[in-house]
Amino acid sequence: MKHHNIPGTTMFGGDQAQQGLALNRMCFSFNSAENRAAFLKDEEAYCARFGLTAEQREAVRERNVLKMLAAGGNVYYLAKLAGIFGLGVQDIGAQQTGMSVDEFKAKLVAAGR
Amino acid sequence: MARIIGGLGTTHVPAIGKAIAEHKENDPYWKPFFGGFDYVHEWLGREKPDVAVVFYNDHGLNFFLDKLPTFAVGAANEYRNEDEGWGLPVSKTAAGIPKLSWHLIERLVEDEFDITMCQDMLVDHAVTIPMALMWPGKAAWPVRIVPISINTVQHPLPSLARCLKLGRSIGRAIESYDEDLKVLVVGTGGLSHQLDGPRAGFINKEFDQLCMDELVRDPEALTRFTIPQFVELAGAQGVEFLNWMAMRGALTGKVTEAHRNYHIPISNTAAATVLLGNESRPRQQAGTAKVSRIPEDASAG
Numbered sequence: 001m002k003h004h005n006i007p008g009t010t011m012f013g014g015d016q017a018q019q020g021l022a023l024n025r026m027c028f029s030f031n032s033a034e035n036r037a038a039f040l041k042d043e044e045a046y047c048a049r050f051g052l053t054a055e056q057r058e059a060v061r062e063r064n065v066l067k068m069l070a071a072g073g074n075v076y077y078l079a080k081l082a083g084i085f086g087l088g089v090q091d092i093g094a095q096q097t098g099m100s101v102d103e104f105k106a107k108l109v110a111a112g113r
Numbered sequence: 114m115a116r117i118i119g120g121l122g123t124t125h126v127p128a129i130g131k132a133i134a135e136h137k138e139n140d141p142y143w144k145p146f147f148g149g150f151d152y153v154h155e156w157l158g159r160e161k162p163d164v165a166v167v168f169y170n171d172h173g174l175n176f177f178l179d180k181l182p183t184f185a186v187g188a189a190n191e192y193r194n195e196d197e198g199w200g201l202p203v204s205k206t207a208a209g210i211p212k213l214s215w216h217l218i219e220r221l222v223e224d225e226f227d228i229t230m231c232q233d234m235l236v237d238h239a240v241t242i243p244m245a246l247m248w249p250g251k252a253a254w255p256v257r258i259v260p261i262s263i264n265t266v267q268h269p270l271p272s273l274a275r276c277l278k279l280g281r282s283i284g285r286a287i288e289s290y291d292e293d294l295k296v297l298v299v300g301t302g303g304l305s306h307q308l309d310g311p312r313a314g315f316i317n318k319e320f321d322q323l324c325m326d327e328l329v330r331d332p333e334a335l336t337r338f339t340i341p342q343f344v345e346l347a348g349a350q351g352v353e354f355l356n357w358m359a360m361r362g363a364l365t366g367k368v369t370e371a372h373r374n375y376h377i378p379i380s381n382t383a384a385a386t387v388l389l390g391n392e393s394r395p396r397q398q399a400g401t402a403k404v405s406r407i408p409e410d411a412s413a414g
Contacts (some may be wrong), residue, residue: 002247002344004341004344005310006319006341006345007311007312007343008310008311008312008315009307009309009310009312009344009345009348009349010309010310010315011268011341011349011350012266012267012349013268013269014266014268017267021178021179024177024178025177025179027173027198028173028177028178028192029173030198031173031195031196031197031198032196033366034197037196037222050265052299065309066310066311068351069309069310074178074266074267075173075308075349075350076173076266076308077173078180079199079308080173080197080198080199081200083198083200084200086200088127088128088199088366088380089308089380089381090380092308092313092383093308093313093314093381096309096310096311096313097311097313097314104313104314107314108314108316108377109378109383110379111314111318111377111383112316112318112376112377112378112383113317113380
């Protein structure tokens with residue numbers, strides 16, 4: 001995908017899809033409760049099974065969404081990983097914007113005024 | 114002959130499914146959104162559609178990024194939902210109408226839409242939540258469905274113009290279907306929102322209003338936006354509006370806005386519900402029916 005220079009935004013295209021395939025495939029597997037449990041039981045082994053790159057492994061280990069995106073993660077798939085930790089899109093929105101969850105929610109409410 | 118009675122656009126945020134499961138419809142946070150369906154329920158109760166053709170985007174339930182169709186049409190007897198990984202209760206199953214599905218598929222391919230045909234198709238919250246919003250508390254939904262998935266996830270995405278044309282082709286196909294059915298067309302997702310990146314939480318009220326206004330009076334005008342421009346104005350996931358464009362395209366008659374509800378925020382999203390009436394044009398004479406099958410804009414299609 002050619003660069004479009006939209007502030008704070010990456011359009012998830014061919015480069016990201018190719019780079020992120022292993023990470024997104026792992027996240028896709030979290031549609032199964034059994035797989036979510038297997039991840040929680042032995043994260044290292046689970047990530048190894050999907051062949052995550054070192055960058056992806058580090059981002060997952062750190063629970064760092066921006067790093068996961070930089071490693072080719074797609075947010076709809078990352079949301080399945082976040083769900084394992086009981087985190088929703090407002091939690092990950094807060095993390096990505098460096099706000100508290102309350103501040104992030106207040107920003108959303110303010111957008112309606 | 115089948116008749117298109119109207120179109121509905123609605124947000125499909127997963128959190129809505131959780132709110133329904135937890136009976137929070139009347140909570141102060143949720144009421145401004147759910148209340149927007151009161152009129153829709155009244156209208157559906159009066160109009161009683163037999164079929165819903167639902168344009169939506171899959172979020173990693175039926176499709177994965179390794180094999181991702183731009184347009185996929187369901188042709189199944191039933192459409193199950195399954196665990197989507199983010200804690201939503203699994204929805205009830207929607208009934209299909211494969212004979213109509215195959216009719217739509219045949220006409221789409223005649224119109225040069227190279228679609229994917231799905232005899233097995235799981236449907237995610239982008240189908241099941243709008244169904245639950247339209248027909249709450251029902252043991253079984255009172256319509257059969259044709260789900261049509263549009264890729265809004267992995268770029269390059271189809272253009273707004275292409276999705277409008279897809280809808281037009283579907284609209285013509287429905288109206289040439291030889292069974293007396295009342296058909297509702299649904300487009301799900303949007304409006305402005307962004308989940309990922311430093312711009313997460315982006316919402317654009319002014320642009321949403323413009324989209325809803327032009328959707329009714331001049332959807333063609335919205336095709337001036339390229340996909341990158343649309344992402345910039347509506348947010349990375351605001352491009353789900355492509356489903357609304359297809360829905361609008363399927364309304365072949367005189368289109369009027371019957372109802373609109375818009376509320377910020379639901380979860381990270383500017384939530385909208387728009388109901389459009391479709392007053393059918395007079396039937397073609399039998400002698401000209403064949404001609405009407407050729408799309409007016411085939412040369413540009």
